[in-house]
Amino acid sequence: xxxxxxxxxxxxxxxxxxxxxxxxxxxxxxxxxxxxxxxxxxxxxxxxxxxxxxxxxxxxxxxxxxxxxxxxxxxxxxxxxxxxxxxxxxxxxxxxxxxxxxxxxxxxxxxxxxxxxxxxxxxxxxxxxxxxxxxxxxxxxxxxxxxxxxxxxxxxxxxxxxxxxxxxxxxxxxxxxxxxxxxxxxxxxxx
Amino acid sequence: xxxxxxxxxxxxxxxxxxxxxxxxxxxxxxxxxxxxxxxxxxxxxxxxxxxxxxxxxxxxxxxxxxxxxxxxxxxxxxxxxxxxxxxxxxxxxxxxxxxxxxxxxxxxxxxxxxxxxxxxxxxxxxxxxxxxxxxxxxxxxxxxxxxxxxxxxxxxxxxxxxxxxxxxxxxxxxxxxxxxxxxxxxxxxxxxxxxxxxxxxxxxxxxxxxxxxxxxxxxxxxxxxxxxxxxxxxxxxxxxxxxxxxxxxxxxxxxxxxxxxxxxxxxxxxxxxxxxxxxxxxxxxxxxxxxxxxxxxxxxxxxxxxxxxxxxxxxxxx
Numbered sequence: 225x226x227x228x229x230x231x232x233x234x235x236x237x238x239x240x241x242x243x244x245x246x247x248x249x250x251x252x253x254x255x256x257x258x259x260x261x262x263x264x265x266x267x268x269x270x271x272x273x274x275x276x277x278x279x280x281x282x283x284x285x286x287x288x289x290x291x292x293x294x295x296x297x298x299x300x301x302x303x304x305x306x307x308x309x310x311x312x313x314x315x316x317x318x319x320x321x322x323x324x325x326x327x328x329x330x331x332x333x334x335x336x337x338x339x340x341x342x343x344x345x346x347x348x349x350x351x352x353x354x355x356x357x358x359x360x361x362x363x364x365x366x367x368x369x370x371x372x373x374x375x376x377x378x379x380x381x382x383x384x385x386x387x388x389x390x391x392x393x394x395x396x397x398x399x400x401x402x403x404x405x406x407x408x409x410x411x412x413x414x415x
Numbered sequence: 416x417x418x419x420x421x422x423x424x425x426x427x428x429x430x431x432x433x434x435x436x437x438x439x440x441x442x443x444x445x446x447x448x449x450x451x452x453x454x455x456x457x458x459x460x461x462x463x464x465x466x467x468x469x470x471x472x473x474x475x476x477x478x479x480x481x482x483x484x485x486x487x488x489x490x491x492x493x494x495x496x497x498x499x500x501x502x503x504x505x506x507x508x509x510x511x512x513x514x515x516x517x518x519x520x521x522x523x524x525x526x527x528x529x530x531x532x533x534x535x536x537x538x539x540x541x542x543x544x545x546x547x548x549x550x551x552x553x554x555x556x557x558x559x560x561x562x563x564x565x566x567x568x569x570x571x572x573x574x575x576x577x578x579x580x581x582x583x584x585x586x587x588x589x590x591x592x593x594x595x596x597x598x599x600x601x602x603x604x605x606x607x608x609x610x611x612x613x614x615x616x617x618x619x620x621x622x623x624x625x626x627x628x629x630x631x632x633x634x635x636x637x638x639x640x641x642x643x644x645x646x647x648x649x650x651x652x653x654x655x656x657x658x659x660x661x662x663x664x665x666x667x668x669x670x671x672x673x674x675x676x677x678x679x680x681x682x683x684x685x686x687x688x689x690x691x692x693x694x695x696x697x698x699x700x701x702x703x704x705x706x707x708x709x710x711x712x713x714x715x716x717x718x719x720x721x722x723x724x725x726x727x728x729x730x731x732x733x
């Protein structure tokens with residue numbers, strides 16, 4: 225319980241850091257701290273496998289890509305000042321976000337009730353229980369999420385390649401993103 | 416209270432081993448590289464075969480000026496060595512050293528290993544970004560591309576073993592090798608992918624593009640000196656040992672072996688793989704970045720997927 229509160233506070237503090245940090249890279253690092261704290265929260269809730277996968281996928285792989293993109297952006301346009309104009313629609317966004325948050329909290333509280341009322345089943349949070357739930361009961365949501373992500377990836381590729389770039393830097397589609405990114409950095413630094 | 420005391424003792428034990436391991440490997444790397452290049456390596460600094468060379472190194476590193484580059488992102492720069500050492504120390508938690516000797520027998524030990532070691536890259540990136548140096552940033556970018564590309568075949572190659580053993584617990588994977596024999600024989604493809612990918616994960620030649628000294632000075636730790644630099648070195652040699660130990664656990668029968676006690680076999684086999692790693696480093700030249708990416712994505716990745724398919728087919732028809 226004490227660990228839960230401490231890590232929860234750390235997660236909240238890191239989340240505040242994400243939005244208040246002036247430097248984009250700091251913001252991403254706060255986000256990693258936040259995701260890692262969430263992983264520890266999963267561990268305190270006995271969801272061992274989920275916690276470790278959270279670290280592996282979010283704090284590890286996804287965040288690396290994130291840092292990559294940011295690093296590339298900032299080597300190109302470091303001098304760019306943040307926009308001074310007041311963006312619109314903040315209130316509407318804040319209200320929507322708060323409502324989604326409240327809904328999630330209610331769902332979470334209801335789900336937490338079920339856990340608190342009974343003893344956890346044997347093997348709860350382990351890899352096999354997790355796999356059975358994911359590929360059994362939750363197969364449809366799982367696969368549709370995968371499809372949605374695939375669509376997003378295809379969309380990103382289509383958008384990124386719609387603008388013709390200078391012919392020397394790009395080798396076409398067959399190279400990996402990582403390599404393309406690296407040669408872009410080299411090109412940017414060389415001049 | 417006893418649990419706390421035991422935990423503290425375990426942590427001290429692991430930290431002492433990490434230090435000792437770095438001490439031996441830095442000296443060992445010098446000796447092995449010397450003999451490979453038909454030199455004799457360090458001999459003058461005390462003891463047989465210059466074994467005190469690393470002690471002299473430590474003294475030199477401790478007496479260096481603590482220097483922060485101007486314009487550095489202070490917090491990131493200072494935290495980066497710590498962030499690289501932490502995962503290197505944490506992975507000892509699940510290594511099955513002997514039949515009953517493991518610090519914590521997690522039921523998802525392998526997932527723990529890979530998820531914790533993925534944080535190494537974070538330390539590298541913080542160092543590269545925080546140094547305010549274009550060579551550091553380029554090194555960190557290369558390391559990012561490389562570790563990200565090779566982590567996938569590395570994890571996929573371990574899954575073949577997991578499928579045969581039917582468990583993610585490292586102790587059970589070792590125990591399953593009494594039944595199958597060492598997993599290197601049924602999983603020889605997996606072992607090759609694992610070994611190549613782990614050399615790349617460790618940023619060692621022929622995959623040391625992240626710190627290629629002829630191009631990038633020293634890559635992401637160009638601006639570090641003294642004990643801060645030493646922490647990167649300690650993390651690197653600790654990772655060299657732990658990845659070799661993981662290879663031994665998954666493919667070379669872990670603590671299995673005749674006559675000697677299990678932990679001796681475990682350490683001997685791990686240091687054998689470490690020796691092969693050093694041998695490769697001083698034998699092969701560095702690859703180009705496009706060759707590196709081609710090898711990772713066009714060869715190791717499909718081969719490891721095919722290996723998984725083959726293992727699955729075997730388990731189906733068996």
